[in-house]
Amino acid sequence: MLQCTAFTELPEMGARVALMGLAGGPGRGSEAPDLDEFLLCELGEHDEGVEHAAQLWSASARAGRDLWMFWADADGRRKFRFTELLPCPAVIHRLSVRDGDACVLxxxxxxxxxxxxxxxxxxxxxxxxxxxxxxxxDRDGGGGRTP
Ligand SMILES: [Zn+2]
Ligand SMILES: [Zn+2]
Incomplete structure (x- = not known):
């Protein structure tokens, strides 16, 4: 499945307010993280009715909630919302990887x-x-093969 190609400009004020209200988050002032100016939707290709999503802050605690920003275009306007969500509990175990990869969504x-x-x-x-x-x-070692 391909990744959704939507991206958006970050509504910086809204994002800072959401980060400040975050329990265990970066807090105020100098601790505030540098935020990207543009954010890409991190979801796989999805229906138009589903909001786009990008992670703004990853909780350091294992069972902590991450801060996600959702956006959708409706009536020619882009609407944002910020929500704290638990990480997806799914983990895939591949033969070559001992610990497995956790889903980052x-x-x-x-x-x-x-x-x-x-x-x-x-x-x-x-x-x-x-x-x-x-x-x-082809350029270096192609001479040995018969055409
Ligand atoms: Zn999307
Ligand atoms: Zn998942």
């Missing part, structure tokens, strides 16, 4: 778990690199 998120979501940009980069490698190999 929130509990009861729509669409696929994060390990099934591929970023199309990252895939594009990987494909470019593969092509470069193939080209190098």
């Amino acid at each position: 929130y509990d009861r998120h729509p669409a696929a778990h994060s390990w099934d979501v591929t970023d199309p940009l990252a895939d594009l980069m990987a494909e470019r690199i593969r092509e470069d490698v193939r080209r190098d190999r």
Whole structure:
């Protein structure tokens, strides 16, 4: 499943207020984290009726709640809301990984778990690199093969 390609400009005031109200969050003043100007939706491709979602703050405590920002466009206006949510409890165990990968999304998120979501940009980069490698190999070691 591909990642949703929606992104939004961060409503900075709203985000700072939400962070300040966060229990165990970064607090005020110098502790406040640098926030990205733009945020990408972290969900897999989803229906239009589902809000886009981006994580603003990750709780350091194991069972802590992360701060998520949701947004949706309605009637030509973009609406934001901030919510503290528990992390998705799902963990995938691959043969090669002893500890398993935890899903980085929130509990009861729509669409696929994060390990099934591929970023199309990252895939594009990987494909470019593969092509470069193939080209190098053909140039250097291609002489031994019969055409
Ligand atoms: Zn989205
Ligand atoms: Zn999940």
